[in-house]
Amino acid sequence: MKFKVSAELEYDIKAPSTLILNIHALITAHQKVLHEELTIEPPIKIEELNAMNGENRFARLVTEEAGLVKIKYEALVDNYYEVKDHSNVQELPVSSFDASVLPYLNPSRYCQSDKLSRLAFNTFGHIESSFEKVFAITDWIYKHVEYLSGSTDSETSAYDTVTQQAGVCRDFAHLGIALCRALTIPARYFTGYAYQLNPPDFHACFEAYLGGDWVLFDATRLIPLNGLVKIATSRDAADASIASIFGDVYCSNIKVSCDYVGEEPFVPIYYTRSIFDGVTYY
Structure with a gap:
């Protein structure tokens, strides 16, 4: 099943700080990331980190100056x-x-x-x-x-x-x-x-x-x-946590989306008593 996901985050940076983001779609044997892109304005040093147990994908951002930082993550994911x-x-x-x-x-x-x-x-x-x-x-x-x-x-x-x-x-x-x-x-x-x-x-x-x-x-x-x-x-x-913040930082906006883009009609599954x-x- 294919989904297009995105997350837009804005942070007001007051002083040099470090942000650890957890917004990347996880890559597993049964969840494939077909395409993804992370953009940051203005450009900032970024490093991707994988948790030792493989259950998180982190992005570490180090900010040196005060100002507004805009982060956008987009991905096309095929999961099972x-x-x-x-x-x-x-x-x-x-x-x-x-x-x-x-x-x-x-x-x-x-x-x-x-x-x-x-x-x-x-x-x-x-x-x-x-x-x-x-x-x-x-x-x-x-x-x-x-x-x-x-x-x-x-x-x-x-x-x-x-x-x-x-x-x-x-x-x-x-x-x-x-x-x-x-x-x-x-x-x-x-x-x-x-x-x-x-x-x-x-x-x-x-x-x-x-x-x-x-x-x-x-x-x-x-x-x-x-x-x-x-x-x-x-x-x-x-x-x-979606974001771990170390420093004087304020989150000013969050926008998230998830759209189904599969070829077959989406049939929702819920648990019921029966x-x-x-x-x-x-």
């Missing part, structure tokens, strides 16, 4: 997903997990699974199927947490979201991750470009490790599951 029946997948023992999966079992800055273990077991512990557990988690979040723009900030954690019962996509994702980890289901943060998201923006959801696959879930229900272009996966948003198929995103 697979729909599988995960309804009868048996829960894997921790002893069988690959070492790369183990970090996604532990509490992290925004996903305090240790503080939410009682809630997780009392609410979802009786469900036998691992997939249905995660589906029930996303369904519970959708029903009990109000999607409310501007209701949270960069300090808001999964534990805060439970008490406030409001948040945005990153808060929905963090809560889903924390509840999964509390049930010994590895889960990781997913950020990307999203087709049909209104208003257009970067989007966050999460993946749960089920039967040897990373399966995508989105408790917001704002976008089709097959309408995503992956930027990064990580323990939580602390490791997958469909227990998992979307595995590569």
Whole structure:
């Protein structure tokens, strides 16, 4: 499935600073970047960095002078997903997990699974199927947490979201991750470009490790599951921030787009009560 994505960012630089951007489409065996271009006005020294685990592509910008910096990223991406029946997948023992999966079992800055273990077991512990557990988690979040723009900030954690019962996509994702980890289901943060998201923006959801696959879930229900272009996966948003700023810098504008440009008609996929198929995103 082919998507054309773009991100336009403007920063008001007050003093020499460094910006680390995380807006490039991830290159994987099943997500190919057919074309991409990063332009910066005025021209600034830039360096591309790849995370050691291969789950992020960073661009590091070093600014020497004050002024307005405009950044534009455009890419044509061809990605692949697979729909599988995960309804009868048996829960894997921790002893069988690959070492790369183990970090996604532990509490992290925004996903305090240790503080939410009682809630997780009392609410979802009786469900036998691992997939249905995660589906029930996303369904519970959708029903009990109000999607409310501007209701949270960069300090808001999964534990805060439970008490406030409001948040945005990153808060929905963090809560889903924390509840999964509390049930010994590895889960990781997913950020990307999203087709049909209104208003257009970067989007966050999460993946749960089920039967040897990373399966995508989105408790917001704002976008089709097959309408995503992956930027990064990580323990939580602390490791997958769109921009990490070091210096006196103010973001003055963000514009994001994601358009489907495939030859076949786009058929959206959502999870429903009657469909227990998992979307595995590569």
